[in-house]
Amino acid sequence: MTTVDYDTLIPNNVDLAADRRLQRALEAWQPKFVEWWKTLGPLAFQDSDVYLRTAVSVSQEGWANFGYVKMPEYRWGVFLADRVPGRTVAFGDHLGEEVWQEVPGEYRADLRRLIVVQGDTEPASVEQQRALCMTAPSLYDLRNLFQVNVEEGRHLWAMVYLLHRYFGRDGRDEADELLLRHSGDEDNPRILGAFNEETADWLSFFFFTYFTDRDGKFQLASLKESAFDPLARTCDFMLKEEAHHMFVGASGISRVIQRTVELMKEHDTDDVGAHGGIDIATLQRYLNFHYSVSLDLFGAETSTNAANYFAAGLKGRFQEEKRADDHRLKDATRQVPAMDGERVGERDAPSLVALNETLREDYIADCAKGLERWNRILAEVGAGLSLPHVGFNRHVGTFAGRPITPDGRLVTTAEWEAGMSAQWLPTDLDKAHVRSLMAPVREPGKMAGWLAAPAAGIHGKPVDFDYVQA
Numbered sequence: 251m252t253t254v255d256y257d258t259l260i261p262n263n264v265d266l267a268a269d270r271r272l273q274r275a276l277e278a279w280q281p282k283f284v285e286w287w288k289t290l291g292p293l294a295f296q297d298s299d300v301y302l303r304t305a306v307s308v309s310q311e312g313w314a315n316f317g318y319v320k321m322p323e324y325r326w327g328v329f330l331a332d333r334v335p336g337r338t339v340a341f342g343d344h345l346g347e348e349v350w351q352e353v354p355g356e357y358r359a360d361l362r363r364l365i366v367v368q369g370d371t372e373p374a375s376v377e378q379q380r381a382l383c384m385t386a387p388s389l390y391d392l393r394n395l396f397q398v399n400v401e402e403g404r405h406l407w408a409m410v411y412l413l414h415r416y417f418g419r420d421g422r423d424e425a426d427e428l429l430l431r432h433s434g435d436e437d438n439p440r441i442l443g444a445f446n447e448e449t450a451d452w453l454s455f456f457f458f459t460y461f462t463d464r465d466g467k468f469q470l471a472s473l474k475e476s477a478f479d480p481l482a483r484t485c486d487f488m489l490k491e492e493a494h495h496m497f498v499g500a501s502g503i504s505r506v507i508q509r510t511v512e513l514m515k516e517h518d519t520d521d522v523g524a525h526g527g528i529d530i531a532t533l534q535r536y537l538n539f540h541y542s543v544s545l546d547l548f549g550a551e552t553s554t555n556a557a558n559y560f561a562a563g564l565k566g567r568f569q570e571e572k573r574a575d576d577h578r579l580k581d582a583t584r585q586v587p588a589m590d591g592e593r594v595g596e597r598d599a600p601s602l603v604a605l606n607e608t609l610r611e612d613y614i615a616d617c618a619k620g621l622e623r624w625n626r627i628l629a630e631v632g633a634g635l636s637l638p639h640v641g642f643n644r645h646v647g648t649f650a651g652r653p654i655t656p657d658g659r660l661v662t663t664a665e666w667e668a669g670m671s672a673q674w675l676p677t678d679l680d681k682a683h684v685r686s687l688m689a690p691v692r693e694p695g696k697m698a699g700w701l702a703a704p705a706a707g708i709h710g711k712p713v714d715f716d717y718v719q720a
């Protein structure tokens with residue numbers, strides 16, 4: 251057996267070298283992770299040199315290195331944001347108390363559950379995206395895909411570190427399970443719905459990184475408020491990497507839209523499909539799908555789990571400290587969406603049980619900002635995209651399975667089924683067309699015809715830099 255030098259192999263700021271037991275546990279897990287990466291990570295390019303960012307510290311300036319790396323040799327590290335001296339619990343029953351450096355016995359099961367759910371999504375997304383490397387529209391995009399993939403791998407490491415360090419035998423078992431559940435597996439699927447859908451093409455990838463990685467942003471931001479300080483600190487640092495994932499989505503869709511608008515003007519038609527582009531109606535249908543699936547990730551409108559997590563101090567709200575209320579919410583109420591007989595309506599609910607909805611609203615407002623930017627490009631041709639109604643195509647919560655249109659009307663089953671098969675979600679024709687455009691482009695600086703070139707390259711490199719060397 252080879253011994254692994256963890257100080258050099260796993261960059262870390264948690265003093266791994268000082269904890270022999272932990273080191274041994276991670277030493278046993280590491281080869282399983284690499285095996286998983288090679289089997290279920292990117293389908294190809296595992297021996298290629300990829301120009302990647304690697305986290306190497308948590309300092310504001312220079313937290314990452316850029317350079318060529320072969321992906322299986324990527325140095326997946328463990329980094330926690332610096333401790334905030336004197337940090338106290340910002341919400342819930344323990345408001346004002348000192349934060350915890352160890353897991354309180356009474357919250358052990360809930361914390362483990364939250365960490366496992368978070369951890370499960372990270373490798374799931376890598377599995378979902380594994381075939382995309384075969385059809386990347388440019389080397390620049392191929393590199394961005396791999397960047398997102400290795401960082402989702404590091405996010406798994408972040409959660410596995412917590413499981414190994416703070417949850418003993420159970421934690422080690424959970425860490426193993428994270429490599430055994432697989433996206434879309436009939437018998438052993440990933441935990442949350444959206445992570446069992448295949449990311450079949452690059453348009454889906456851009457919408458996924460825009461909408462689903464953004465769920466990641468909001469969940470991590472809520473966990474960053476946790477009274478369990480190591481969880482808070484690790485999520486804080488993960489958010490740094492997350493920003494790039496959402497950039498990939500936002501700029502990816504912008505470039506598709508830019509190209510669509512160019513083709514519309516050049517050929518004086520909405521039907522740019524015939525000219526190798528993606529028309530606006532198709533973009534809207536893809537958007538409808540990824541947005542609605544991502545809304546489900548926030549859970550039901552009212553949830554006693556969410557109330558308990560908050561009261562216990564395990565999971566806060568987005569930007570908890572900026573909120574001007576008592577941070578306990580014991581007597582507060584708010585309106586939540588509800589089906590009111592045959593109408594889409596609202597009802598009163600205790601704020602504490604409505605926290606999933608509060609986070610979903612914050613998320614929706616953030617999603618809308620990107621739409622505004624996209625619509626500025628589309629305004630040139632008098633068009634626009636919109637976010638569908640929150641009740642459309644939902645599988646979790648009060649709207650689950652309800653025949654609600656993207657504009658929020660409750661319709662007959664017949665009308666709904668007609669819309670669902672032909673108008674509101676990607677049709678078989680849409681998918682076939684998008685797939686027909688997915689021919690790989692591997693010459694530095696060249697772009698596939700269905701999207702515009704990015705405005706700039708990565709880390710000051712030119713767009714035509716050789717981001718992936720075969």
Ligand code: BYC
Nearest residue numbers: 368371375442443462463466469546547549550553555556
């Ligand atoms: N699919 O009480 P409810 C990311 C379950 S993304 C399947 O409303 P709760 C990333 C639920 O577990 C961020 N099941 O749920 C992005 C519960 O089951 P139990 C991931 C679902 O607990 C891109 C039951 O239904 N992080 O990082 O209030 C690439 C009742 O529901 C779903 C987190 O999610 C679903 N969509 O809220 C890479 C943070 N929704 O307990 C990475 C941690 C609900 O009855 N997770 N269920 O067996 C949480 O905070 C909560 O578990 C949830 C659910 C917000 C997800």
Ligand code: FE
Nearest residue numbers: 372402405466
């Ligand atoms: Fe992640």
Ligand code: FE
Nearest residue numbers: 463466492495
């Ligand atoms: Fe991400």
